[in-house]
Amino acid sequence: MAEFEEPIERLIEYFRALPGVGRKTAQRYAFYVIENNSEKAKNFARAIVDVKEKVKLCKECGNYSASEICPICARRNKQIICVVQEPKDVVSMEKVKSFEGVYHILFGCINPLENKGPNDIKIKELLARVSKDNVKEVIMATNPDVEGEATAMYIAKVLKPLGVKVTRLAQGISIGSDIEFADEVTLEKALRQRQEI
C-alpha cells in the first residue's frame, strides 16, 4: 500500500532499490530531497544521468572509467597486474599507495553453486593482456573465501604455461586485531606461512 502520494512514493521506491536501504531510510532520503533546494535536486538528477551516459568499462582492465582507458591503465606499470573480483576492490587496493601496477577486474568469481564458470568472468581478457603486455607478475587479489580461492587457483593454472609469475595476497592475522578473536582457519594459515624475523 502506498503511504504517500505519487511523486513522493515513486522516489521512495527508487531510493529503496539502492543496496541496503529499507523503507524508513528511503523515506528519510526522499524528505531530504523535498526539503532541499530545487537547484541541488536537479544537479543530483543530472549526476545520475551523467554517470550512466559517460561511465564505461576501461578497455584494458575493465574498471569503470570516463575515458576509453582508465587513468590507472594510462599511467602505470602494465607489467604487474593485480586481479580483483569487483571494481570496489580496486578502491580498497588503491589505499596501498605503494602499488605501482595496474588492475584486472574479473566481475565475479568461479562459483559452481551459482552456475558461474571460467567463461562467465573475464579470464580470457586477462590472458590476452598477459600475452600482449609482456606481463611479469599477476597478483591474485580475489577474496579469501572458497570461491575466491578456487578462482585464484584456476587462473594460476591457466597462466603458468605463459611463463608468468603468479602470486597471491598473503593470508594471516590482520594488523591491529587480537589473536584471541582470530578464527582457527586464519590462525592455521598464519602459522603455516610464518615468516622468519
Place this chain on the structure above:
Amino acid sequence: MAEFEEPIERLIEYFRALPGVGRKTAQRYAFYVIENNSEKAKNFARAIVDVKEKVKLCKECGNYSASEICPICARRNKQIICVVQEPKDVVSMEKVKSFEGVYHILFGCINPLENKGPNDIKIKELLARVSKDNVKEVIMATNPDVEGEATAMYIAKVLKPLGVKVTRLAQGISIGSDIEFADEVTLEKALRQRQEI
C-alpha cells in the same frame, strides 16, 4: 582528494549529502547506479526532479502534498487536529489506523538555544485553522522532550482562550518494553498518571 573520475565522484558527493550516508555507502550507491540499466537510472533522476516540481505544502496542514489540499485534509474530520513537529511524524501517527482527524505540521518546535521562537514555527496558521474550522480538539503530538513539551504548553496556552479542548499524547512506559530498563523520568510520569483498571 577525488578517488574517482569526474562523473562518478560527483554522483558519490550527491549521495553523500543524503542524511546518514558516509563515503563508503555513497560509493556503493553510485556503483549500484552504474551497474543498473540506463532506463532505471533515467527514471530515478526523473523521480528526483518530479518530487521537487510537484510536491508542495498542503494549504491546510502544511504537510508535503502533490495537490493544493493533501488527501488527509481533503477527506477527514477537520474538527480534530493532531499537531506534530515534522512531516515524518505524520507517517508514524498514521500507523494508528483509528485516528480520523487531520494534522498540523509546525515544522520545528520552540527552542531558545537555536533561537527558535513561537513566530518561527507554524503556530499562527494553527490558530487560523482553529477559528475557521470550528475545531473541537487539538491533540499535541510534539516530541516528549524539553522542547516538544514547552511547545505543547505554549500552544495550549494560546489556544485556551479560543475555547478549544487541548490534549497531549499520554506519556508512560512503552508497550512491550521492560520496567527494568525504563528511565526514572518515564516511570515517574507513568506512576503519576496511573489509570484505574
